Amino acid sequence: MIDMKRLALLAAVALGSTTASAAGQQWPPAGVSYQGDPVAPDIAGLWMGTALGIPGQGVASNSGKSADGRSPSYWSPWPLPYTPAYQKIYDDRVAAAKKGVQLGDISSKCLPFGMPTMIASMNYPHEIVQTPGQVTFYEFGTFPITVWTDGRPHPADLKPSYNGHSIGHWEGDTLVVDTVAIMPTTSLDSHRDPHSGKLHVKWTVRRVAPDVLHTSITLYDDEAFTEPVTMTNIAQRKTDPKWALLDDQSCFENNQDVAPPDKASGFIKF
Template sequence: MKRVMFPIIIAALATPLTAQWLKYPTPGTPRNADGKPSLAAPAPRTADGKPDLSGIWQRSSLKYERNVAADLKPGEIQPWAESLVRQRAEDLQKDSPGIQCLPWGPADNTSARRSKIIQNPGVIVMLNEDLTYRQIFLDGRRLETDPFPSWMGHSVGRWEGDTLVVDSNGFNDRSWLDHDGHPHSEALRITERYRRVDFGHMNIEVTLNDPQVYAHPWTVSLRAELTPDGDLLESVCNESHTSLEHWVGKLSDEKSVEVKVSPEILAKYVGTYEEQDFWGNRPHPAMIEITVSDGALFAELKGREKLRLAAQSDTNFAGFYGLGIQFVTDARGTVTHLLERRISKDYRFRRVR
């Protein structure tokens, strides 16, 4: 059975591994004695004294990028919405706007994506590698009470001290809030707070409020790291969008072909594994923790929930966010690393403990 899931599609089609003008020095960047950018230097300011958010920023939030509702309790999401999330998981998220080559919409606000901020006194523009963009107007206008629904919404901003506060509405209800497929209505309103703490780091808080779907507003936190000495490289989904022909099967199919693996073999895999082949634009290596409980293997990508893996053989397992995991041993039978199986290539995680 051929099957491709959301993270695999992203690796194969939508995420460039390098940026244009990769080594071109960004003007105005403070540098250490070795010539490398000093990300801990003070945050720059514009001529009018406001913090300057300009630059290319890589957002990260392992806890929320897949499930923005991770902090909500049972009953705080409308039953029909919870059912829809489960159905989208069973269908391997194949109807996700990103997979369908449509704009990410509000999911972009909390995703681990790279964007370029261009700041002017009256407007801030955010450019994405998939050619979508946002305009945040700082000219004093208010959000419209009955806006035309759009994929990326409508945004206005203001400064509260050194924090940029952005209010957005006008999202159409065709987009998702995250990878897992949490829905929203056209009543969705989002408030973001951006604070550049030094030259290379920014804290972001995103508050989502949709009373038609969720019991109360909630806030998620992200961090962003500046990626100087480079630029965006466009990523056009439709240029090579052929993988949907392989998108067959259901999530539950993994359980139907699960095999039994002895406790002795499972115990050999327990440990911590560090990413060696960086995928996408992550500035730091990911870590996977492997544990055993009740005769089953579990994998936890640091910062997220534990996932039960379904054994397909003694060394191959499914169920890791739609990806496969294969454990590799040396000639003595010692587990040295694992492979995160993607359609684009296998990504190696070295065992460190």
């Protein structure tokens, strides 16, 4: 038999843990609804931006077009306005790539793509899910991006991570996002362009038409760049089932970009 009193007590404890922090502060902050903005625009759905392949069918060669025929987006200004130190890092990576070596490609070591690659180079469709207090971006083969929209600030004691920490709010029909604390080992995009640990990403997401989504990105990094760098990623809504295969692939299986098993224990090739 279900003990209803015990269930009620557990529910009360759980509720209390979500409304107060360990320091005893109210959470969410006073005046901020956990439900978020009830009239927030709907950007949920399956979208594809600078894609190179169709899920389940492999990645197409980078011919300058996405899988459905559209041209991908690019950074501006171009060439990237690197400082001398980071221009050398970039040049070294370009030279290595011509020899078949991808420097700065942490994904070949089965590490997460991280930011800002996840919003700048969308090799497969991504799904946006809106829930109370947050907007979540799910992408192929890596961790999702959580954008907190419940009023919380960036934590004061943030440690760098692959995705960084993102907070956002709505300005009219536009989701405005601020991302900080990104690990310097991630790349700007699938071309492995470098950045420093000072990278600060400000980006917006706006549904400009029923089936068109604009993600505008601005990068601030005064160690790596001499001026801000921008991009607008134009995504199309996908409804055909072939685009909905958000695989839970493991990079460790059949990864051809890492050393042989005797030099990289744990990787499986077949």
